Amino acid sequence: MEGNHTQTKFILLGITDSPCAQAPLFGLFLFIYIVTLVGNLGIMVLVWVVPSLHTPMYFFLTHFSFADVCYSTVISPKMLADLLSEDKTISFAGCMMQFHGFAFFATAECHLLAVMAYDRHFAICNPLLYVTAISSRVCWQLVAWSYLFAFLSAIIYTGFIFGGSFCKLNRIDHFFCDASPVLKLACSDTQSSEAVIYAFVAINGVSTGMIILLSYICILRTVLKMRSARSRSRAFNTCASHLAAVALFYGTIFFVYLQPAASHSSLDKVASIVYTMVTPLLNPFIYSLRNKEVKDALVKCRRRILDHCRHKRVVIS
Structure with missing residues (x-):
């Protein structure tokens, strides 16, 4: 069989048989x-x-959480359904849209992580210029550019992966339509597609990773100059937790997408579970629930809810 879309559907083999x-x-x-x-x-x-909490830091955090929800939702419902169903098929269009959605929101997260690190760098290292440098307009521009770069990159990824011919077996050895498992089914030459994917992953990942790394180096240098041991300890704890989350996300992404095609193994599924499910799970706790401002806001909301319930009971009685 030849042609561009010789496969009308794929079968996802899932995590385990x-x-x-x-x-x-x-x-x-x-x-x-x-x-x-x-x-x-x-x-x-x-x-x-x-x-x-209406500050640039938490503005970026809401978009980061939005990206987490979206790219987890692109993958998880289908994977959960396949675990309980004998029919594990997905249409060609559905497979292509799933990968595009995943690539879009995962790439957006890389850029949003860089934006958040840049924001923290200005807040800690240049506090006097922070209000003017990170204005509301700048915040929206940074987020818009993050989504734009992510969308264009996702279009390119998807075009190179699904633009060839698929005339081999339609069984994808993965729990979602990821790049390497799909390309294994192509009957056309995939070297150019793999080269483009490597290049764009490297450009997006390395560039944003360098912004994050340089931002935190500057932050740590500023923190070391602080006289208060308590302030240094709190800043170090925050930086360490953020960098741990970044390392987990980038480490697994690079492991899967920047290794040679012949080196892919069953460990790819484990790494994919980490960056598609575990990282979005941990991010709310790492980036927000460890912050005093968020804890105080939660306490205030709890008090408001309790006061409202008490007031309602008084009115009813």
Whole structure:
């Protein structure tokens, strides 16, 4: 068979083919997905309703949480359904849209992480210029550029992966339509496609990674000059947790996308689970719930809810 779209559907082989493991995995990943949604949506709502959190830092955080929710949702529902269903097929168009959505929001996260690091750099290293440098207009521009770069990159990724001919077996050895497993099914030469993907992943990943690294180096240098040991300790703890999350996300992304095609193995699925499910789960706790401002906002919201409930009971009685 030849032609551009010789396959009208694919079969996702999933994480495991063991029937005994599928139900426990469904429970585990459903729990992770629910906590991811609750955590990230909770942060978005909290920032929206609490005036004290209407700052550039939390503005960027809401978009980061939005990207987490979206790219987790692009993958998790289909994966959960496949764990309980015998029909694991996905249409060609559905597969292409799933990868495009994943590539778009994952790339947006890379740029948003760089924007957040740049914001923290200005806030800590140049506090007197912070208000003018990171204005509301600048915030919207930085977020818009992040989404624009991500959208264009996702279009390029998707075009090079799905633009060839698929005349081999339609079984994708993965739990979602990722680049390497899909390209293995192509009957046309994929070297140029792989080269373009490597180049764009490197450009997006390395450039944003360097911005993050340089920003945190400047932050650490400023922190070391602080006289208060308590302030230094708090800043170090925040930087360490943020850098741990960045390392986890970038490390697994680079492991999967920047290794030679012949080196791909079953470990790719484990790495993919980390950056598609574990990282979005941890991000709300790492980037927000460790912050004093968010904790104070949660306490205030809790008090308001309790006061409202008490007032309602008094009125009813």
